Amino acid sequence: MRLPPLTEGRILRRYQRFLAEVLLADGTLVRAHVPNTGRMTSCWEPGARVQLSHSADPRRRLAWTLERVDLGQGWIGVHTGRPNAVLAEAIAAGRIPSLAGYRVLRREQAYAPNGQPGGRLDIALRDGPAPDALVEIKNTTLLEGDRVLFPDAVSERGRKHLDLLATARGEGHRALILFAVNRPEGRRFAPARAVDPRYADRLAQVAAEGVELLAIRLRHTAEGIETGESLPIALV
Numbered sequence: 001m002r003l004p005p006l007t008e009g010r011i012l013r014r015y016q017r018f019l020a021e022v023l024l025a026d027g028t029l030v031r032a033h034v035p036n037t038g039r040m041t042s043c044w045e046p047g048a049r050v051q052l053s054h055s056a057d058p059r060r061r062l063a064w065t066l067e068r069v070d071l072g073q074g075w076i077g078v079h080t081g082r083p084n085a086v087l088a089e090a091i092a093a094g095r096i097p098s099l100a101g102y103r104v105l106r107r108e109q110a111y112a113p114n115g116q117p118g119g120r121l122d123i124a125l126r127d128g129p130a131p132d133a134l135v136e137i138k139n140t141t142l143l144e145g146d147r148v149l150f151p152d153a154v155s156e157r158g159r160k161h162l163d164l165l166a167t168a169r170g171e172g173h174r175a176l177i178l179f180a181v182n183r184p185e186g187r188r189f190a191p192a193r194a195v196d197p198r199y200a201d202r203l204a205q206v207a208a209e210g211v212e213l214l215a216i217r218l219r220h221t222a223e224g225i226e227t228g229e230s231l232p233i234a235l236v
Helices: 082-092 156-170 197-208
Strands: 006-015 019-024 029-033 049-054 064-070 075-077 104-111 119-126 133-140 142-144 147-150 174-181 188-191 212-220 225-230
Touching (some): 082 119, 119 156, 133 147, 147 174
Antiparallel strands (some): 104 119, 212 225
């Protein structure tokens, strides 16, 4: 997936969760939108190199958007709206073998099982070589040693998605959670038990019930983002 044109800078601070102060390479100080609801632990520090996108839309309150941060090992994707598009593109092109062969891909699929609260999952796949599939994608950036972890904050919404996927699996669908490892470091994925033990427990439960787990590296290029290798998953 190609990104819009990017501008270099240095992040000075992140504040009020969705705002960042960035010094551009030409010396201009700007305020940028941070499209990330998490804590962004291990994803930024004052003075780190960043890249921003710019919008000329006059309806926007902030023209600049924080896209990615480099802490010395390569780009970390902090725009949580990007992985869904990258992975939808990769699935449609057959670049994720376990999800290849489906003829219909829909994004933002509503799912309301009988007698239970409904919700929305990121991708639905139909008309393929296996049962129809529902896929939820999670941007994954928390680094601890050689592991990349999810979530980086307590995630009740994440647990609800696991419940929906477990229900879908029980109704005969394929159900998958795809952890988009959006940084270059880390050799394996694990749930962040110290951050949200209830999420870690529920993830292990739904995996035992047949929900499929994938962890796929996203690689940042000069002009965009592409899928890379799969990572092993350690639930314990």
